[in-house]
Amino acid sequence: MRHLDPTILVVVLGAAALSFAQPHMPGWVVYLLQIAIAASLPALGCMILLRSGLLSFGQGLYYFIGAYGVALVHAHLGISDAFLGILAGAAASILVAGLVGFFIARYRGIFFAMLTLAISMVVYGMAVKMDLFGRSDGLNVPRLSYLGFTPSRAWAQTSLFVFCVWVWAVFGIATHLYLRSRFGKLLTAIEDNETRVEYLGWSVRHAVHINTIVAAVLGSAGGALAAASARYADPSLAYWTTSGEFVFIVLIAGQANVLAPLFGSVFLETLRTYAAAFFPDEWQLVLGAVMLAIILFLPKGLGHLFALAGRALRPRRATAAPIEEDRT
Template structure:
């Protein structure tokens, strides 16, 4: 069996395991919903990483998607409408910002994204009368495709949507990365000039990936808003962006399963770190990240893939 087919199998197995865990432990269902949502956002980060570009500001789109849900929910109280609305909002904003930032590379790309997310963060606090500042906005109970749901069913539905979106975006990213557009991304990382010689615009290649990543982050934000039912500006703070890059490396940028492995691990480590030492969770997460980078550079997916390949060879 090739690694690509094993990946598919693992994805389905993983999805099954998540459903089982959520069934047996009610509180895990929420944590896993958040993990899946963050995994989707990290998938977008991974697309940009393929081009060697790190966005230190993608929390901007997560927060944008979340606030889109919070603002639209009173007039459009249905998850089936809010999710596309959030995706559309972030895609439009992502295109506008992408046109600007896709001219820049490396540190400038990263820092511009960081700066714009910090401007957005400041705006959420400044326009206090609309955004309620740090108090944040409560998301009212939502219907799903016209159905009114009780608490438990609602939680299951959001979990289900998150899982479906994760599988859908994952499959899409796989196809995308294998396509010429995806291959061109890798070329930006190695030698961008060569793309120009071939008549391919590196800027449009990067822009396309950027808009995709913004949209994914927006969907993630919408899911987080629907699950937590309360959004605050902290979603767009630079440490939240750092967290997404953190998860990308933790999971491994080598395959589309990486972001989800990373996100689930990250959330679980954080929960257990918080339960063991409530005031030292940051140090524990930092140490985990350090160990991964120093001793397992491919992340969790890298470790897994290596083991699978060895077994395949044997």
């Protein structure tokens, strides 16, 4: 057991626990968790980019592509399979991010952030005027099937929730392994000193390009889960406020590990739900106050609590005092 990765263990056990606990949850809690899980995946992509010093306001674009991947394959191909919908969105996101990456990989700082925002807003402006995307009304998403199996209406919610949980688990574990790989560790080095990375023989532009594609796949997976949960996809998913929300999640959660965006997303959705219920006219003020409190008192984000808990639970190794030789 001591050789098991604790993050992977927590992800697998947490996914199993949520799967078994779903029948005992209220419907609104199940839906809230599904939306939080969906939003945490593009936020995880933002976290990856931030680790290399890049702030992206374009994750909403891939969120949009993933959602419409599910909607369009059903509308035009008659396919309602959840796995094929995610694969369609991921393939489209890889294509778009691969093309966009050649253009934006050379930029840094505010230029990178504004370019990703501009591209996302261009797609939004096109989508609200095209019949393919349902214009501003969007497209409906049918009840999904899973590898040919279509659950009954009574089991549809349970099947979708379990699907969302385990999709996140797969992408979370894959991202964790990516960040622990040699290439993943290069991201921090890029943020620290790009010139030194280039002298070591790595292409920073190539690394940023790959990182953009990885973040795009995570964003599209989240969009597919969001569309499947809401059974609806509309162009506002590519709007700048959607991308800003993903950045907001990362600022709340921090960059401790892959669990941080999920924790931050659940926290944000829960806070927004209760703030809107108890303070319908001032809920944005509540969000701002909480954000300010986190920045002041927990600048590394709520996700840093996981790192502190891991250090507290880690067994302390007894260190023996060095024995001095008697030189007399």
